[in-house]
Amino acid sequence: MKQFPEGFLWGGAVAANQYEGGWNEGGKGITVSDCARSHLDVDVQDYKKQNEVTTADIEEALKTQDEVYYPKRHGADGYHHYKEDIKLFAEMGFKVFRLSIAWARIFPNADDATPNEEGLKFYDDVFDECLKYGIEPLVTISHYEPPINLVLNYDGWYSREVIDMFVRYCEVIVDRYKDKVKYWLTFNEVNNMMINPLVAGGVLTIDNPKDPSDPIGSTTEKDKWLAYYNICVANAWTVKLCREIDKDAQVGCMLTCSSVATYPYDCNPDNVFGAYNTVRLNNFYFGDVFCLGEIPGYVKRIWREHDCAPEVREDELQLIKENTVAFFSFSYYRSTTYDQSVGMDGNTGGLKGRANPFVKECSPEPWCWPVDPKGIRYVMNILYDRYHLPLFIVENGIGLDENLDETGHIHDEYRMYYIKEHLKYVHEAILDGVECMGYLYWGPIDVVSAGTGEMKKRYGFVYVDRFNDGHGTLERKLKDSYEEYKEIIETNGDSILHS
Numbered sequence: 001m002k003q004f005p006e007g008f009l010w011g012g013a014v015a016a017n018q019y020e021g022g023w024n025e026g027g028k029g030i031t032v033s034d035c036a037r038s039h040l041d042v043d044v045q046d047y048k049k050q051n052e053v054t055t056a057d058i059e060e061a062l063k064t065q066d067e068v069y070y071p072k073r074h075g076a077d078g079y080h081h082y083k084e085d086i087k088l089f090a091e092m093g094f095k096v097f098r099l100s101i102a103w104a105r106i107f108p109n110a111d112d113a114t115p116n117e118e119g120l121k122f123y124d125d126v127f128d129e130c131l132k133y134g135i136e137p138l139v140t141i142s143h144y145e146p147p148i149n150l151v152l153n154y155d156g157w158y159s160r161e162v163i164d165m166f167v168r169y170c171e172v173i174v175d176r177y178k179d180k181v182k183y184w185l186t187f188n189e190v191n192n193m194m195i196n197p198l199v200a201g202g203v204l205t206i207d208n209p210k211d212p213s214d215p216i217g218s219t220t221e222k223d224k225w226l227a228y229y230n231i232c233v234a235n236a237w238t239v240k241l242c243r244e245i246d247k248d249a250q251v252g253c254m255l256t257c258s259s260v261a262t263y264p265y266d267c268n269p270d271n272v273f274g275a276y277n278t279v280r281l282n283n284f285y286f287g288d289v290f291c292l293g294e295i296p297g298y299v300k301r302i303w304r305e306h307d308c309a310p311e312v313r314e315d316e317l318q319l320i321k322e323n324t325v326a327f328f329s330f331s332y333y334r335s336t337t338y339d340q341s342v343g344m345d346g347n348t349g350g351l352k353g354r355a356n357p358f359v360k361e362c363s364p365e366p367w368c369w370p371v372d373p374k375g376i377r378y379v380m381n382i383l384y385d386r387y388h389l390p391l392f393i394v395e396n397g398i399g400l401d402e403n404l405d406e407t408g409h410i411h412d413e414y415r416m417y418y419i420k421e422h423l424k425y426v427h428e429a430i431l432d433g434v435e436c437m438g439y440l441y442w443g444p445i446d447v448v449s450a451g452t453g454e455m456k457k458r459y460g461f462v463y464v465d466r467f468n469d470g471h472g473t474l475e476r477k478l479k480d481s482y483e484e485y486k487e488i489i490e491t492n493g494d495s496i497l498h499s
């Protein structure tokens with residue numbers, strides 16, 4: 001097989017909270033992302049900062065209209081530019097455009113009695129625009145933006161009530177868009193909830209807004225496992241109702257799988273098993289529940305030995321068993337190693353352990369994400385061997401600090417090098433026998449960074465004239481990579497396999 005499989009789904013992916021903006025338009029409610037201060041004034045490597053948010057920080061955010069320190073409120077202004085952007089993607093030949101629905105555009109507070117028609121209409125228009133060009137929308141139902149009301153009044157996914165609110169939201173959107181959307185993803189990087197409980201789970205870990213007298217806030221092991229369990233139940237409900245509403249709908253899970261490439265630092269058996277266990281806890285827990293329909297034994301052991309078992313209901317276990325996902329989608333950016341003598345840290349892009357002496361390249365400073373194209377083949381084989389489900393790469397990409405040159409161009413050779421190298425190993429994995437539905441590049445247009453809130457960390461083929469300090473015309477310009485990715489799509493990957 002010289003090319004990628006026939007019908008391979010090429011495209012790109014964005015998320016509402018980073019792309020859309022329009023944070024207070026069209027009846028939209030406020031979300032966690034709208035209250036996330038950017039890292040403009042802190043070290044971008046200080047990943048823990050993201051979670052060090054208190055109730056007082058949120059209250060302060062709610063008082064201001066600022067869009068510079070709260071850059072996700074503005075994003076790349078896709079709310080007003082989506083037609084122009086989708087046209088550019090269509091001209092590149094996109095088969096699929098992954099985007100997310102902002103929950104708070106549909107239910108501004110999550111617990112509202114009725115959905116917001118203006119929000120529903122907005123996504124009708126966006127999907128119509130995609131379909132007009134033959135682009136299939138792939139929709140993430142929840143991508144890092146729980147409505148703020150869930151944080152302040154329900155304790156996010158620690159609360160069982162959130163399951164019902166989420167399921168109702170899903171019911172409304174799946175029913176509304178059933179003739180326009182075939183592919184759904186439940187939660188973006190659901191396993192990131194373990195590292196970023198606020199953005200992914202709507203939970204404050206410093207204090208407890210619901211009960212300030214609770215000295216341990218929301219951070220007990222038991223609470224955490226309850227939150228993970230609640231999300232698993234919500235996932236199963238979503239799969240079930242999607243199938244009931246639209247028998248042709250395909251619901252997938254979405255995990256960050258950079259952390260599947262957590263290699264043992266050396267052959268010390270403790271590092272070998274430690275690496276494996278890190279992958280089990282960070283990836284396979286959600287993968288096993290979503291794909292195999294069972295709570296794995298290694299998690300039950302933790303529950304037992306740490307006395308942190310959530311209250312599990314028999315009917316819900318049955319629901320989980322009967323409603324597994326149709327495909328496994330994931331993001332892959334980088335790899336790391338596990339050494340028991342060095343701690344693990346993490347951010348949106350994946351886990352960070354000890355530097356790998358064999359993976360010498362990194363993305364440019366200040367982000368310095370290890371560049372490991374071979375890792376994607378490893379990850380794909382592991383996931384496919386374990387779940388035997390079609391895989392879908394729905395995020396892979398590189399963030400670079402880019403400026404127009406004197407002639408008004410951006411020569412982003414390194415981006416194309418990164419993409420081509422990864423695609424070569426995706427192709428190797430396909431030759432290994434892995435079933436892969438497609439490849440979606442993360443951030444085909446510059447958007448605000450998920451992890452650091454910077455505009456400066458640009459991923460796009462399309463440049464957006466907007467800067468960290470909030471200035472810029474929002475004009476779109478094509479980088480050199482635009483034509484090259486277009487050629488990859490046109491030749492179904494042949495252009496890279498023979499370069």
Ligand code: BGP
Nearest residue numbers: 015189348349399449450451452
């Ligand atoms: C993933 C997120 C995306 C995206 C990407 C890059 O984890 O799903 O939302 O932004 O990471 O991360 P960053 O924007 O922090 O560079």
